[in-house]
Amino acid sequence: MNNQYNTRAIMASLLICGFVGMFSETALNIAITNLMEEFQISAATAQWLTTGYLLTLGIIMPISGLLLQMFTTRQMFMGSLISFIVGTLIGALALNFEMLMFARVLQAAGMALLLPLLFNTVLVIYPPQKRGVAMGFVGLVIMFAPAIGPTISGLLIEYLTWHYIFWLSLPFLIIGLLIGLKYLENVTDVTKARIDLLSVALSTIGFGGVVFGFSKAGEGVEGWSSMVVVTSIIVGLVALVLFILRQNLMHDPMMNLNVFKYPMYVTGLLLVLSCMIFVMSSMIILPMFLQTGAGLSVFIAGLMLLPGSALNGILGPLVGRLFDKFGPKWLVIPGLILVAVVLWFFTTLSPASSVVFIVALHTALMVGICMIWMPAQTNGLNQLPPELYPHGTAVLNSLQQVAGAIGIAVAISILTNGKEKYLHGSSDPTKLTEIASATTAGTQSVFWFMLIIALLGLILGFFIRRVVNHEERYSAH
Structure with a gap:
């Protein structure tokens, strides 16, 4: 199967574009304060640049399974990239909030088509025994790009303006488009699906x-x-x-829910969703703690989270190789144990915790997540018959957006409640040290919540087993 496709070129074009897309998802977060001043908007309005992005993903991704059956691979790729490039260009030229908001929606629409296409293409062009490594590279993009977003944009804002976040992305998208136009073939069958x-x-x-x-x-x-x-x-x-x-x-x-009849798919899905909650919660709570609780600058807080996220991305392909060789159990269970232990240590955070301690914990957390996410996801998708691939990836990607939104919301509300409860009993609630202690108390509560999810995940992890894929079954007969 591998001979007929130029898998390297196809993957290169999809991964370059995917990287820029995931980078864009978080790159603007650091610029929110600047945008509020420049456009004279409130925090709640500015938040729409992220909420609107997530919302567009949440709306388009569920119909991606249908779109993958209606359009050829090249048509989907072209559509997603045109939307993305136009959105990025408008963002780079944006003169007001409305223009920037419109740019974000176009970017998100491009991303919502590109991600399912990426997963689906991997499932079609790689045989089951080689999928782990390929999915590892996909994992590298999905984890490393959003993590590096705030750090790079922090630098760009420091020395240039936020417009350069978009200008930086444009050439990469155009390169990805050109490689795709040359090498990407139609890998899926088009069925005249009824809308x-x-x-x-x-x-x-x-x-x-x-x-x-x-x-x-x-x-x-x-x-x-x-x-x-x-x-x-x-x-x-x-x-x-x-x-x-x-x-x-x-x-x-439109979305074939028969995917839920496959136990390993469901197990993998639940583990991926818990990882999404860990990532999104820690990515929003730790910077808040580092800035308010530990009194560090935005740029330093961004830099502190970089080693863990970078290592998570770099380990992706290696974890993929180990998965291809040994199956999921020997990666997922140790990964869940590592995550649980780290989260337990995180419940002891205080303003006095050293930078090295926090960086080491975050790095260990991201390594653990890497050991769970990719093997659970690939193993789950491997259990599906090929005709359910588009539906399996659509369900997975849609629920991930939902889990991400839930993770952020629950984490922030636990943090806020923890802070309020602490300040309520405080003799001087306006004192900076008291606010830092309150933030710490709230942060610890968030990590207790994550620890409970990790322990439930660990119980689930014991049920995971390697899947004999449909294609392997046929070749065995």
Whole structure:
């Protein structure tokens, strides 16, 4: 199977574009304060640059399985990159908040088409016994790019302006597009899938409502008690229930939920979602703790998280090789134990904790996540028959966005409650040392919450076993 595709060139073009996409997801986060001053907008409005991005992903990704069947690989690739390049160019030239917001939505739309295409292409062009390494490279992109985003943009903002975050991305996207146009072939069969408008509407309201509700809750002032938050989460959940019922009744569903009949897929999915919660929660809570609790600058806080994220990315391909050789169990269980131990240490954080201690813990956390994420995900997808690949990746990518939004929202609300509870009992709640201690108390509570998830994940990890893939079964007969 491998001979007919130029797998290296295909992967290079998809990975370059994927890297820029994931980089864009977090690169603007550090610029939020500058943007608030420049455009005279509130924090809640500025937050939309991230919320809107996540929301677009949450709406388009569920229909990606359908789109992958309706359009050829090259058409999907072209569509995603044109959307991305136009969005990035508008972002680079943005004169006001509305223009920048529009740019973010176009970027996210490109990313929402590109990620499922990337996963699906790997499943088609690599035989099962070589998928681990390929997925390891995908993992490198998905983990390392968002982690390096804040550090690079911190440098760009320090010496240039935030516009350069977009200017820096443009040439890479164009290179990725050119390589793809030359080497990317149509690797999937196009079926004339019928669009069920009701399914599209329910999925949009469902995933969109849940992601929006949790993102709004994470923004803070009223949090969970806000009418908007409660309403959008309830409406989203009702729409999702109706969406699931609708898919089960359809002969040709938009998102085929038969993927949930495969136990290793479900196990892998749950483990990937817990990893997503660990990553998103720690990526938002640690910088807050480092700045408010430990009094460090934004740039230093960004730099401190870099070693762990870089190592996580670099180890991806190696973990992939080990997975191809030994299967998932010997990676996932030690990974979960490592994560649980690290999270337990994180519950002891204080303003007096040394920088080295925090960097070492974060690095160990990211190594543990790397050992769980890729093997659990690849093993799960390997259990699916080829006709369910687009649906398996659509479910995985959609739920990851939801888990990310939930992770951030829950982490921020636990942090805020912990802080308020501490300051409530404080004799001088405005004193800086007291605020630092309050932030510490809130941060510790977040890590207890993550530790509980890790322990549940560990129980689940004992049930994981290597999958004999469908394709291998056929070749064995």
